[in-house]
Amino acid sequence: xxWQKVLVIALLILSLVxxxxxxxxxxxxxxxxxxxxxxxxxxxxxxxxYAPMYVAFANGYFAEEGLEVELTTxxxxxxxxxxxxxxxxxxxxxxxxxxxxxxxxxSSDAVLNFFQLTQRDGQFLVAREPIEDFSWExxxxxxxxxxxxxxxxxxxxxxxxxxxxxxxxxxxxIIQNVDFANLGSAFASGTGDFAHLFEPVAALLEKEGxxxxxxxxxxxxxxxxxxxFMAKSSYLEKNPEAIQKLANGLQKGLNYVHSHSxxxxxxxxxxxxxxxxxxILVTVVTRYKNxxxxxxxxxxxxxxxxNLQNIMEAAGELKERVPYEQIVTTEFAQKAYELYGN
Numbered sequence: 001x002x003w004q005k006v007l008v009i010a011l012l013i014l015s016l017v018x019x020x021x022x023x024x025x026x027x028x029x030x031x032x033x034x035x036x037x038x039x040x041x042x043x044x045x046x047x048x049x050y051a052p053m054y055v056a057f058a059n060g061y062f063a064e065e066g067l068e069v070e071l072t073t074x075x076x077x078x079x080x081x082x083x084x085x086x087x088x089x090x091x092x093x094x095x096x097x098x099x100x101x102x103x104x105x106x107s108s109d110a111v112l113n114f115f116q117l118t119q120r121d122g123q124f125l126v127a128r129e130p131i132e133d134f135s136w137e138x139x140x141x142x143x144x145x146x147x148x149x150x151x152x153x154x155x156x157x158x159x160x161x162x163x164x165x166x167x168x169x170x171x172x173x174i175i176q177n178v179d180f181a182n183l184g185s186a187f188a189s190g191t192g193d194f195a196h197l198f199e200p201v202a203a204l205l206e207k208e209g210x211x212x213x214x215x216x217x218x219x220x221x222x223x224x225x226x227x228x229f230m231a232k233s234s235y236l237e238k239n240p241e242a243i244q245k246l247a248n249g250l251q252k253g254l255n256y257v258h259s260h261s262x263x264x265x266x267x268x269x270x271x272x273x274x275x276x277x278x279x280i281l282v283t284v285v286t287r288y289k290n291x292x293x294x295x296x297x298x299x300x301x302x303x304x305x306x307n308l309q310n311i312m313e314a315a316g317e318l319k320e321r322v323p324y325e326q327i328v329t330t331e332f333a334q335k336a337y338e339l340y341g342n
Contacts, residue, residue, distance in 0.1 A: 120218030
């Protein structure tokens with residue numbers, strides 16, 4: 001499995017460089033002379049799905065907390081985890097399943113999820129024609145343009161299909177040899193009868209009349225810690241104040257998306273999505289708000305992690321159940337909510 005190979009390499013790198021916590025970049029000296037801590041943050045990809053984080057950057061919430069955050073985009077969950085384990089990043093923002101894979105590899109410096117930003121899957125099922133009363137029976141005997149085997153998006157999709165009485169790869173053919181970046185163009189060019197796509201691809205194809213959203217996989221799969229902020233235990237122990245400042249800023253970002261309109265949110269995050277039309281931003285933000293994508297608190301609940309592991313187990317990607325406390329800490333998100341939660 002690709003994930004396991006990447007993590008083995010990352011863990012070997014970690015053993016060579018030692019298990020010391022990630023060192024922050026040299027702090028800046030503000031006018032007051034007080035040092036500002038810096039967190040190097042590696043995000044899995046750039047997506048409207050993560051709007052509360054970009055709101056926090058745009059509105060200066062981290063600066064308000066006295067924190068500098070250096071954001072880089074890794075373009076892949078495996079890359080985020082490699083950055084984290086090899087001390088190239090202090091905090092990773094990625095699917096929480098990655099911390100489970102690290103745990104299963106037996107890392108001596110556990111990776112802990114400390115703040116949840118999305119609580120639902122972000123994919124939408126699209127069809128070639130509008131379907132007013134969609135039923136999952138309509139995909140029986142059809143061809144589905146799917147995601148990468150072993151990845152959380154595909155695991156969620158197959159879990160939802162099975163939950164609705166459709167046996168993946170038996171009742172529906174699933175194409176899985178198309179790169180993520182090319183899924184939208186492949187569907188537009190005629191591949192598959194249905195596809196499960198992330199935004200803004202689904203909205204763009206719908207605007208062009210080449211696809212129509214008929215169902216939300218996020219609604220169908222339920223609450224789960226889909227995308228979280230995580231760090232090594234050693235870093236959390238040595239830098240609790242910096243992590244708390246990060247959590248506080250993220251909580252303010254969650255507050256904003258819950259108290260403002262899609263139009264206001266779209267306007268705030270627009271600089272992070274150059275080239276994306278305003279109407280597409282509004283459409284996508286509206287969909288995510290309507291399906292309760294963003295939690296009111298960054299605290300990861302045990303039931304959510306249980307649901308995530310149910311999905312991984314059904315896909316055959318879970319060696320054994322991981323105890324909640326082994327990969328989750330609620331300390332920082334809980335305090336952030338107590339301080340700033342609405």
